[in-house]
Amino acid sequence: MILKLATEIGKCLSNQTRVQIMEWLKDPKKNFHTHESLRNFDDGVCVTDIKDKSGLSQSTISTYLTNMEKCGLLIMTRHGKYSYLKRNETLIKEYSDFLK
Amino acid sequence: MILKLATEIGKCLSNQTRVQIMEWLKDPKKNFHTHESLRNFDDGVCVTDIKDKSGLSQSTISTYLTNMEKCGLLIMTRHGKYSYLKRNETLIKEYSDFLK
DNA sequence: CAAATATATCTATATTTCTCGATATGTAGG
């Protein structure tokens, strides 16, 4: 992993809400209700559900999630008008290994 | 690991110089010369050597290293007028595991 | 104790991040 990417990941993980989101997404079943339009969490959790749980504004959460996707921490999948987010375990493991 | 500590660690790792310092300290022997007053790197690398290598000012590096020690990423040991820094592998592993 | 050197802290300014409301864009359904 290159220094620049590691630093971008660090920036994403330098805010309590964003770290909390990473934690929530470890176990979507426990932390969220299944979304109306999908029966499972295979693609993760819908943006609005994360927004509601965080208590922050839609624009703030959208910015957070977009940045977290840009550096690879999250994977975003569109289904119609909804976007779903899940952890990118591969990159998380790479980063985790890089630190050690 | 609690959310608050994880966020503090993330803040330390949200700056390229600080991430670089963590990397340098993985292998002091490779990245630094042995310090005049100590023959080995058992307690890590002296503040001034890190400052010289980073190119930043003494006050900036001192602030960085102090904060990195406060959140537990680094261990600081005084030997007379010198302070030596090394990685706290135990906490780094805890953080790394927390992310996964 | 005085001088020299290493590190820490204080103060200040520039830059970045946080966060929101407003607005724009995308998408589904009538």
Add this chain to the structure above:
DNA sequence: CCTACATATCGAGAAATATAGATATATTTG
């Protein structure tokens, strides 16, 4: 095409961080 709703982007003010120079504190040594 119009409406409704989900998400993204823009613009702005507040708060936090980056970074340096000046100064203070610790420590060694003459």
